[in-house]
Amino acid sequence: MRRPTAIILLLTCTVVTAQLRSLPVERSGLNGYAPRFFRQKPIVESVDPAPGPAMPPPPPSDPPSSSGxxxxxxxxxxxxxxxxxxxxxxxxxxxxxxxxxxxxxxxxxxxxxxxxxxxxxxxxxxxxxxxxxxxxxxxxxxxxxxxxxxxxxxxxxxxxxxxxxxxxxxxxxxxxxxxxxxxxxxxxxxxxxxxxxxxxxxxxxxxxxxxxxxxxxxxxxxxxxxxxxxxxxx
Structure with missing residues (x-):
């Protein structure tokens, strides 16, 4: 009964290895590759800056001169x-x-x-x-x-x-x-x-x-x- 168990374990390892090889990879340095999720940067949620003091509206621009x-x-x-x-x-x-x-x-x-x-x-x-x-x-x-x-x-x-x-x-x-x-x-x-x-x-x-x-x-x-x-x- 040990032989079927060994065969099952061997098949399981083969499937896991194949799944790992199918993961997308990107270059990590000059010496090899690493899966992308190993190099993913942490996600930082953007925080809106605190509202500052209210600014007065800009003064109206001078109207153009009507004299020719x-x-x-x-x-x-x-x-x-x-x-x-x-x-x-x-x-x-x-x-x-x-x-x-x-x-x-x-x-x-x-x-x-x-x-x-x-x-x-x-x-x-x-x-x-x-x-x-x-x-x-x-x-x-x-x-x-x-x-x-x-x-x-x-x-x-x-x-x-x-x-x-x-x-x-x-x-x-x-x-x-x-x-x-x-x-x-x-x-x-x-x-x-x-x-x-x-x-x-x-x-x-x-x-x-x-x-x-x-x-x-x-x-x-x-x-x-x-x-x-x-x-x-x-």
């Missing part, structure tokens, strides 16, 4: 507040981008266009008007007469060219805005009077009888007027 570019500034110039400035709009109209580029190159002009404490009326000539000039805006016949063809060579020549272009730009910047009709004003570059008048519904800059094509921009610190010709800046 033409409503900012005006008159004698405002403080250093926000608003669109001349320096923001000078490059918008491609028909005057040559002159706009000159204003960025001249420090006195670029500062003025960015200054909300001083209003300005910019008389920006068309690109075609600048292109029709008998000489470049940075050239002066007197420099050629005195120094010849190399008048603008070297550091001294570049300084002369910079001064000439500054004179050109400042002759097209009137130091007032709004600028009433027939009111004599001065450009920021010299003391000569300049004014404008209306003929048949069209504005003309005087002296020179230069037609104003349009008022391109009205912003916090002034206006940009596009003009058909270049003012006399010599």
């Amino acid at each position: 570019p033409g409503q900012d500034g005006g008159g004698g110039g405002g403080g250093g507040g926000g608003g669109v400035r001349l320096s923001d709009v000078m490059g918008r109209d491609r028909s005057i981008n040559v002159f706009a580029g000159f204003t960025r190159d001249i420090e006195s002009a670029s500062r003025r266009l960015d200054d909300q404490g001083r209003n300005t009326t910019v008389l920006a000539p068309l690109n075609s008007a600048v292109g029709k000039l008998p000489r470049k805006p940075w050239e002066d016949p007197r420099d050629y007469q005195q120094l010849g063809a190399d008048a603008y060579e070297g550091d001294d020549g570049r300084d002369k060219a910079q001064r000439n272009i500054q004179r050109f730009v400042e002759a097209h910047m009137v130091g007032v805005s709004p600028w009433p009709e027939n009111t004599k004003a001065k450009t920021i570059g010299d003391d000569r009077d300049v004014w404008w008048e209306t003929k048949d519904g069209v504005k003309f800059i005087q002296p020179g009888n230069i037609e104003v094509v349009s008022v391109a921009s009205t912003v916090a610190n002034g206006e940009v007027w596009i003009i058909k010709e270049v003012r006399n800046y010599a």
Whole structure:
């Protein structure tokens, strides 16, 4: 009777061994495998943090300003507040981008266009008007007469060219805005009077009888007027 008992025990061991081999395993180190349940991490129940003190609701954000570019500034110039400035709009109209580029190159002009404490009326000539000039805006016949063809060579020549272009730009910047009709004003570059008048519904800059094509921009610190010709800046 012992033999059947031994056979039963042998079969039982075989079944247990087969069940152990069928368990899923994962690598444990570099030297072998271990059943997954041997490496299972303890389960920790998540605990909600204790409620803190009640926080007041955030203040409402400021509503956006309803004033448009033409409503900012005006008159004698405002403080250093926000608003669109001349320096923001000078490059918008491609028909005057040559002159706009000159204003960025001249420090006195670029500062003025960015200054909300001083209003300005910019008389920006068309690109075609600048292109029709008998000489470049940075050239002066007197420099050629005195120094010849190399008048603008070297550091001294570049300084002369910079001064000439500054004179050109400042002759097209009137130091007032709004600028009433027939009111004599001065450009920021010299003391000569300049004014404008209306003929048949069209504005003309005087002296020179230069037609104003349009008022391109009205912003916090002034206006940009596009003009058909270049003012006399010599």
